[in-house]
Amino acid sequence: MHRSYHSFDMSTFAAQLFSLSALLCLATACDSEPAKTRPPPPDTRSTTCSNERELGEDTSARRGLLRGDVSGDGRQDEVFLAVDEGAEPGCRALLFVTAQDGVTAVSLDVEEGDLGLGLPAVAGLKQIDGGGGAEIVVDMAAGASTFFAGVFVFADGSVEQVRIDQSLPPTENLFAHGGGVGQLSAADCAADGAILISTAVAEARRYRVDRHTYRFDGLRLARDPSEDETHRLRFGMIPRSFPEFAGPPFSSCPDA
Numbered sequence: 001m002h003r004s005y006h007s008f009d010m011s012t013f014a015a016q017l018f019s020l021s022a023l024l025c026l027a028t029a030c031d032s033e034p035a036k037t038r039p040p041p042p043d044t045r046s047t048t049c050s051n052e053r054e055l056g057e058d059t060s061a062r063r064g065l066l067r068g069d070v071s072g073d074g075r076q077d078e079v080f081l082a083v084d085e086g087a088e089p090g091c092r093a094l095l096f097v098t099a100q101d102g103v104t105a106v107s108l109d110v111e112e113g114d115l116g117l118g119l120p121a122v123a124g125l126k127q128i129d130g131g132g133g134a135e136i137v138v139d140m141a142a143g144a145s146t147f148f149a150g151v152f153v154f155a156d157g158s159v160e161q162v163r164i165d166q167s168l169p170p171t172e173n174l175f176a177h178g179g180g181v182g183q184l185s186a187a188d189c190a191a192d193g194a195i196l197i198s199t200a201v202a203e204a205r206r207y208r209v210d211r212h213t214y215r216f217d218g219l220r221l222a223r224d225p226s227e228d229e230t231h232r233l234r235f236g237m238i239p240r241s242f243p244e245f246a247g248p249p250f251s252s253c254p255d256a
């Protein structure tokens with residue numbers, strides 16, 4: 001009887017002790033509880049990717065770093081890519097811009113095979129749309145010998161890709177450049193703020209060169225069919241006659 005009473009007494013005491021410590025925890029915020037007085041840092045993500053902040057800070061994930069004025073305020077900004085091949089599709093490659101107002105990112109739509117080829121890669125900073133800061137040229141995909149570049153504009157604190165009217169997947173909104181003896185592709189600035197998108201395709205004895213002129217309408221490039229040109233000439237004459245074929249894409253555009 002005594003033993004039983006003693007045992008009961010001990011368990012009651014233990015229960016009371018537990019309740020007391022639980023009450024103390026609630027009143028003073030135990031160390032297992034996060035401090036509620038400090039607000040969490042604001043969600044400054046600019047993509048829907050949960051790895052954005054981590055990728056932006058992980059210098060080992062970076063591919064290249066370029067400096068130039070992309071925001072148009074006259075100061076040097078930083079542009080870099082960060083790659084996380086293990087992330088979910090759509091979040092494997094992010095393009096970051098560090099400007100006066102902070103860090104902004106955009107996720108790049110890249111194929112797994114291109115990630116293995118070292119793409120995407122920042123190809124350069126050029127004044128392409130004729131105003132504000134420089135645009136960011138990013139090689140996004142590769143074919144047998146042709147590369148496909150996206151052009152990104154930093155405006156109003158975010159980075160957005162230039163869209164090309166009537167371009168279709170899988171190279172939608174991408175500028176083809178390079179190639180081989182069968183076909184060459186090129187993109188460059190032309191007079192009066194226009195953009196040239198050109199191809200040279202082998203025919204029986206000559207190459208057929210098609211030059212299409214596009215003009216900016218906001219972030220969209222709209223084709224002006226009235227300025228379409230078609231020429232036929234020998235392969236060696238192509239870069240001499242049409243400078244867009246003579247170098248990397250957007251070579252004639254002003255530097256950042």
Ligand SMILES: [Ca+2]
Binds near residue numbers: 127128129134135
């Ligand atoms: Ca610009």
